[in-house]
Amino acid sequence: MTDNDTERRLARLRLRPTLTEKSDDFLVMCLEDSLAFFMDYTHRINDPGQRVDSLICELAVLRINAEGVENVRVAKEGEVEREWYEAIPPMILPRLNAYRLMVGVNAEHGV
Numbered sequence: 001m002t003d004n005d006t007e008r009r010l011a012r013l014r015l016r017p018t019l020t021e022k023s024d025d026f027l028v029m030c031l032e033d034s035l036a037f038f039m040d041y042t043h044r045i046n047d048p049g050q051r052v053d054s055l056i057c058e059l060a061v062l063r064i065n066a067e068g069v070e071n072v073r074v075a076k077e078g079e080v081e082r083e084w085y086e087a088i089p090p091m092i093l094p095r096l097n098a099y100r101l102m103v104g105v106n107a108e109h110g111v
Contacts, residue, residue: 010031012053013027013030013031022064031060034059038055038056038096041096041100042099042101055099059092
């Protein structure tokens with residue numbers, strides 16, 4: 001992730017009202033972890049850049065929201081029930097799969 005990618009994605013995360021109290025260092029760490037997950041899952045060696053900003057930020061938000069509840073699957077607070085996914089959420093999986101390459105094939109030329 002280049003400095004431009006980091007700054008652009010950090011600015012995008014900063015637009016979310018729920019993240020205003022989080023430090024830049026923490027958010028950058030979450031972005032880096034999310035990018036690493038994206039790269040591992042999709043078998044890529046190069047960051048596709050701006051076209052995956054939304055996806056990387058969404059993965060970072062999922063990671064941030066799961067912070068402190070690593071061993072909890074469902075929690076109920078009064079009428080509100082929250083659920084955390086143990087794997088990739090179904091709403092994110094098709095977006096990730098769209099960038100997935102075959103293992104052992106370096107098909108990133110021009111991608």
